[in-house]
Amino acid sequence: MWEQNIRQVVPYVPGEQPKDENKIKLNTNEFPYPPSPKVLQALQDVSLDSLRLYPDPAVVDLRQALADAYQVELEQVFVGVGSDDVIANAFLTFFHSEKPILFPDITYSFYDVWADLFRIPYKTKALDENFHMRKEDYYEENGGIIFPNPNAPTGIGEGLGFIEDILQHNPNSVVIVDEAYVDFGGSSALPLLEKYENLLVVQTFSKSRALAGMRIGYAFGNKKLIGYLNAVKFSFNSYTMNRTSIAAGVACVQDNRYFEEMVQKVITTRERTKKALQELGFSFPDSTSNFIFATHKSVPAEELFEALKQAHIYVRYFKKPRIDNYLRITIGTDAEMDTLLAFLETYLKGR
Ligand SMILES: *Cc1c(COP(=O)(O)O)cnc(C)c1O
Numbered sequence: 001m002w003e004q005n006i007r008q009v010v011p012y013v014p015g016e017q018p019k020d021e022n023k024i025k026l027n028t029n030e031f032p033y034p035p036s037p038k039v040l041q042a043l044q045d046v047s048l049d050s051l052r053l054y055p056d057p058a059v060v061d062l063r064q065a066l067a068d069a070y071q072v073e074l075e076q077v078f079v080g081v082g083s084d085d086v087i088a089n090a091f092l093t094f095f096h097s098e099k100p101i102l103f104p105d106i107t108y109s110f111y112d113v114w115a116d117l118f119r120i121p122y123k124t125k126a127l128d129e130n131f132h133m134r135k136e137d138y139y140e141e142n143g144g145i146i147f148p149n150p151n152a153p154t155g156i157g158e159g160l161g162f163i164e165d166i167l168q169h170n171p172n173s174v175v176i177v178d179e180a181y182v183d184f185g186g187s188s189a190l191p192l193l194e195k196y197e198n199l200l201v202v203q204t205f206s207k208s209r210a211l212a213g214m215r216i217g218y219a220f221g222n223k224k225l226i227g228y229l230n231a232v233k234f235s236f237n238s239y240t241m242n243r244t245s246i247a248a249g250v251a252c253v254q255d256n257r258y259f260e261e262m263v264q265k266v267i268t269t270r271e272r273t274k275k276a277l278q279e280l281g282f283s284f285p286d287s288t289s290n291f292i293f294a295t296h297k298s299v300p301a302e303e304l305f306e307a308l309k310q311a312h313i314y315v316r317y318f319k320k321p322r323i324d325n326y327l328r329i330t331i332g333t334d335a336e337m338d339t340l341l342a343f344l345e346t347y348l349k350g351r
Helices: 037-044 060-070 082-094 111-117 160-169 223-233 243-254 256-279 301-310 334-349
Strands: 077-080 101-104 122-125 144-148 175-178 199-204 217-220 291-296 327-330
Touching: 037 243, 060 077, 060 217, 060 243, 077 082, 077 223, 082 111, 082 144, 082 175, 082 199, 082 217, 082 223, 101 111, 111 122, 160 175, 199 223, 217 223, 243 256, 256 291, 256 334, 291 301, 301 327, 301 334
Parallel strands: 101 122, 101 144, 144 175, 175 199
Antiparallel strands: 077 217, 199 217, 291 327
């Protein structure tokens, strides 16, 4: 029986990428506006002939651009094919203990998949009744800690004091903070890098930088920590980042003005959407991300999810304990949110 000897896993299921032409896509937290025009220019500047050649395995151009933008040193930056690739490499590198790693029960649903894939023991810690993490849950012995801040799918961000408290209690394990949504108003753990050698801060171009399609993620840590991560990456696949992604990434990071302006635009739309949803009878934890995790006072989330889908409006619904009456709604353009809100208003009235 050859099947006894293979690695059998239950894969992560990403949000739907519907083919539907006139859809409104608010289900996978992509950015609603295109990336900086400088990205297009950079892509056009990649010569056809250069594609014959392998890219730079150390990805120095992109790492240096990130180091400059975030005022850290080149050796403190790691890059990968989306933050999923960065985090998978981090699991493989840093979570190598018999003791379980810890993460929240309601969180990014890829963590348990990687843990299973790499045979890493894990324990989940229940969020409190307001969907906040309890710092005391992370004081017990463990083989590592990971959580998103802001958390997904709740949108709730914890402050720097909270993260520092967890670091202070865990000098013997690596603490990974997944900051996929931090640019929309969260507190980044970056200022703690100098003080804690066991901290890895992971970010991505997929949400706030409008480049989910290019697959670029990155992480910051101290040089020793990043050195261990690179050793594993170079033992697995040297050429992960292709030439076009590197060029696009550099141009994107260098256009900070466009980045800040567009992120602010999404934040403004989010705040307006919060008010409108409240008026329609929804409630939600206060989001500092580019999505809202909303529940309605009388109409079940699953019903709304299906009705929205019929109307070609795609949001995310998780049929899981504790969160099966919530919808995760990505902040789209103002026009998209208006269509969503108008549909909900009509639907709720007509019901
Ligand atoms: C979207 C997301 C990621 C992965 O994004 P990439 O596209 O792989 O960079 C990682 N963590 C969280 C919490 C996310 O929501």
